[in-house]
Amino acid sequence: MTLPEDRVGYDPETKTYYAQFDTATLIPTIIQSVAAVTGKPSQELDPLYEVIDPDALEKLFDNPRHNSPEHEGVYVSFKFASCKLSVSWDGEIRITPPHDVDIIE
Template sequence: MIHSDLGADVEYDARSNTYRFQRGEHCETNTSTAVVTAVAEAVDREPTELEPLEEQIDSDALDMFFDPDASENGRDRACRVTFPFAGCEVTVNQGRSIVVSAPE
């Protein structure tokens, strides 16, 4: 396990070519920014080199459902969303994890 610039622990699974970013309890980075950072790390590019996240998903909605204070706003934290982004498949889960299936 390694620690990323995102403030998350990262596990890489070579069999499935996936990266699992587990954001720490005190990570205050919003979910949409965390997704961009995680994908950039997985594909070894700068976040500014990636397409805008908004071309694939509503980043405000992503933040609303998955940011740390979402449960305080009455949102159901038991949800998951999967979408394509920058040639990867991204899954954001409850519990502050982001899974990135990197391209081959």
């Protein structure tokens, strides 16, 4: 299954935000999305490289929508800025905010 381009939203059942990325925007999308979810400016977040190697992450998900047979089922989960993130083979980033963040629906 391939998700539509530029999909962004919130799932109230799982209390999870999601965003869509492509290879060129993976790292900026992660940082901007986490900043939006936590309500912190992106420059106030700790560097992403302190929790995961951004180059390795980009290489793993290089061209996710076009290489889906090779990547199908692959995802990486990690914590960043107190959020739980899951980056998936199909170009989706799921962000579960910490419990102390007010959810805007």
